[in-house]
Amino acid sequence: MTDLLNVSGLSVFYGAKAQAVENVSFAVPSGKVVALLGANGAGKTSIMKAIAGLIPARGAISFDGVDLAGTPARERVKRGIVYVPEGREIVREMTVRENLVLGGYHLGGRERKDRTAMVLDLFPEIANKADGAAWRLSGGEQQMLAIGRGLMAGPRLLLLDEPSLGLAPMLVRRVFDRLRAIRQETDLGIVLVEQNLVMSMRLCDDLYFLRGGMLVGHRSAEELKDSAARQEAIDVYLGAAA
CATH class of the missing domain: 3.40.50.300 (P-loop containing nucleotide triphosphate hydrolases)
Known part of the structure; x- marks a missing residue:
């Protein structure tokens, strides 16, 4: 089976001496x-x-066989490649639907509309709150919104x-x-x-x-x-x- 992601000898430093990651390798x-x-x-x-x-990082990261350096x-x-960060980081003042639109900002109007419908179908807990403010969602619903926003990009x-x-x-x-x-x-x-x-x-x-x-x-x-x-x-x- 072809590796979608290959990480080889990855090292991450913060500042001159603080090393957070040392020589990590794995594949997906x-x-x-x-x-x-x-x-x-x-x-x-x-x-x-x-x-x-x-x-920035040292080592090699390849995606679908292509080196991502630079x-x-x-x-x-x-x-x-879409990252859903720790802590959700949704835009609380915007509606659920507007948060999803942000995730698909680079898509055409029709595709963005179709992907929004797909995400709301996948997460019915937030579908009936799509036009309400994101801050009103529970913690679990906010996490679903964060994942849904990531899926909007078509990862x-x-x-x-x-x-x-x-x-x-x-x-x-x-x-x-x-x-x-x-x-x-x-x-x-x-x-x-x-x-x-x-x-x-x-x-x-x-x-x-x-x-x-x-x-x-x-x-x-x-x-x-x-x-x-x-x-x-x-x-x-x-x-x-x-």
């Missing part, structure tokens, strides 16, 4: 979901921002940064249910940053574990179905962070 095959797991400060968000072109963030979006690779952050368990399940529906209905590749191992393994094909900016382990979701293997991964890679 077409249509697959890969999780990056680890505690706060493990380097997960830095990796996502580097892939999205939002911060490619600005705006161009990466046009090629199909081939969706970078999701901690979609469960700050949500009650019931809302986490609802968000992940929608993500499972997305992967069943499309060939979208997803990189998921999470701290929730149980929810991640239900959605993902492969899970990579990070600590201190370094890749310290890899397991397939199939391997982690075994309770002993799952507990071993928690003890060895996540510890108290799990």
Whole structure:
């Protein structure tokens, strides 16, 4: 299977000496979901921002076989790489529909209208609030809006940064249910940053574990179905962070 995304020897520095990510390598095959797991400060968000072109990085990042070196963030979006940041970052004063339109700003009117209808069909929780202010949505609904806004761009690779952050368990399940529906209905590749191992393994094909900016382990979701293997991964890679 062809790799949609290939990250090789990725390193990220903040300032002259502060290294956030060191020599990280992984791949995302077409249509697959890969999780990056680890505690706060493990380097997960830095990796996502580097892939999205939002911060400089060393190493190689290729998308659909093409090296992305020197490619600005705006161009990466046009090629199909869309980043949904931690904390949702919706425009609270705008309506739900206006937030979606922002996500598809580069599309023609007809395509933008069709994609808006698709997103609202996928997330019925926000469909009947489409013309209301985004700040009125619950936390889970705001996360659905953030994901929907990302889908408006027609991505081939969706970078999701901690979609469960700050949500009650019931809302986490609802968000992940929608993500499972997305992967069943499309060939979208997803990189998921999470701290929730149980929810991640239900959605993902492969899970990579990070600590201190370094890749310290890899397991397939199939391997982690075994309770002993799952507990071993928690003890060895996540510890108290799990």
